[in-house]
Amino acid sequence: MNRIRETAIEADPRLPVIRTTRDFTATPEQLFRAHTDPALFARWVGPSAMTTRIEHWDARTGGSWRYVSERDGTEYWFHGCFHEVRPDRMVQTFTFEGDPEGVALETLWFQDLGGGRTRLRAQSLVDSFEGRDAMLRSGMEVGIDEGYAKLERMLIDDAA
Amino acid sequence: MNRIRETAIEADPRLPVIRTTRDFTATPEQLFRAHTDPALFARWVGPSAMTTRIEHWDARTGGSWRYVSERDGTEYWFHGCFHEVRPDRMVQTFTFEGDPEGVALETLWFQDLGGGRTRLRAQSLVDSFEGRDAMLRSGMEVGIDEGYAKLERMLIDDAA
Numbered sequence: 001m002n003r004i005r006e007t008a009i010e011a012d013p014r015l016p017v018i019r020t021t022r023d024f025t026a027t028p029e030q031l032f033r034a035h036t037d038p039a040l041f042a043r044w045v046g047p048s049a050m051t052t053r054i055e056h057w058d059a060r061t062g063g064s065w066r067y068v069s070e071r072d073g074t075e076y077w078f079h080g081c082f083h084e085v086r087p088d089r090m091v092q093t094f095t096f097e098g099d100p101e102g103v104a105l106e107t108l109w110f111q112d113l114g115g116g117r118t119r120l121r122a123q124s125l126v127d128s129f130e131g132r133d134a135m136l137r138s139g140m141e142v143g144i145d146e147g148y149a150k151l152e153r154m155l156i157d158d159a160a
Numbered sequence: 161m162n163r164i165r166e167t168a169i170e171a172d173p174r175l176p177v178i179r180t181t182r183d184f185t186a187t188p189e190q191l192f193r194a195h196t197d198p199a200l201f202a203r204w205v206g207p208s209a210m211t212t213r214i215e216h217w218d219a220r221t222g223g224s225w226r227y228v229s230e231r232d233g234t235e236y237w238f239h240g241c242f243h244e245v246r247p248d249r250m251v252q253t254f255t256f257e258g259d260p261e262g263v264a265l266e267t268l269w270f271q272d273l274g275g276g277r278t279r280l281r282a283q284s285l286v287d288s289f290e291g292r293d294a295m296l297r298s299g300m301e302v303g304i305d306e307g308y309a310k311l312e313r314m315l316i317d318d319a320a
Contacts, residue, residue, distance in 0.1 A: 014289075061239075063222075063224070066222075083240060084255070093241070093251070095244075105285070125265070128175070129174075
């Protein structure tokens with residue numbers, strides 16, 4: 001297990017899977033809303049230096065999404081579909097359009113820890129170890145950790 | 161590799177993946193239509209003894225689907241979303257609602273062999289070897305092979 005700052009990020013030795021875990025001072029409902037409300041999602045997703053604009057967003061079971069993140073004038077487009085959206089679990093697909101043949105199946109779990117704390121677990125599954133390891137080398141870990149730090153601050157600010 | 165009748169079905173030793181391959185006397189366009197037109201799809205999908213009714217169908221990138229298959233008065237519901245629908249490749253998610261936590265990421269490729277022949281390759285990816293092997297034990301292989309036999313007859317009948 002590789003602990004970068006606050007987020008635990010683990011590459012499974014037997015499966016082409018990346019798992020991340022982070023605990024938040026928030027309820028499961030708040031975290032769920034931060035992942036389904038497009039205005040909230042755009043505020044925290046991605047590395048610190050990127051800004052994100054939602055192009056399409058329908059966070060329901062059977063819906064889909066597309067957004068663009070921008071840094072130094074370069075745009076990075078992403079899209080996918082929502083396989084399942086429910087308060088304790090979201091399952092969705094994910095493609096970075098710079099690598100259009102690549103697809104990840106992502107699962108998020110919102111686990112109530114009690115006392116206003118929630119564990120967010122995420123799993124990203126792809127169909128090769130090479131693809132998984134390339135995702136890790138691309139700076140994904142930093143992007144996740146910086147995004148989650150923004151999410152944490154947003155939850156604190158919006159509660160204040 | 162396990163060859164059952166006409167369909168090659170392979171469980172990957174390193175990945176929680178099932179791959180199937182079958183060649184059809186049809187063009188890529190005909191096979192693509194058989195996978196995207198709901199009336200055609202319902203005619204061939206699943207084991208011989210099952211009949212299928214489409215509940216919801218939007219075979220576009222970002223769309224979704226749900227259908228029910230019935231045998232001897234018992235209904236089996238399935239649903240998923242279409243991550244990508246394009247003439248040479250479809251990527252979609254798949255859940256059997258009797259196992260609602262299970263999700264597969266399915267990819268289909270329509271490969272033109274020339275001379276009116278097309279190779280259909282399919283890959284089903286899940287997040288555990290146990291889940292993959294349970295799918296194989298569930299009779300999935302027979303269902304795929306019988307479904308593809310119906311598809312082959314349908315393509316011949318509709319061309320006649």
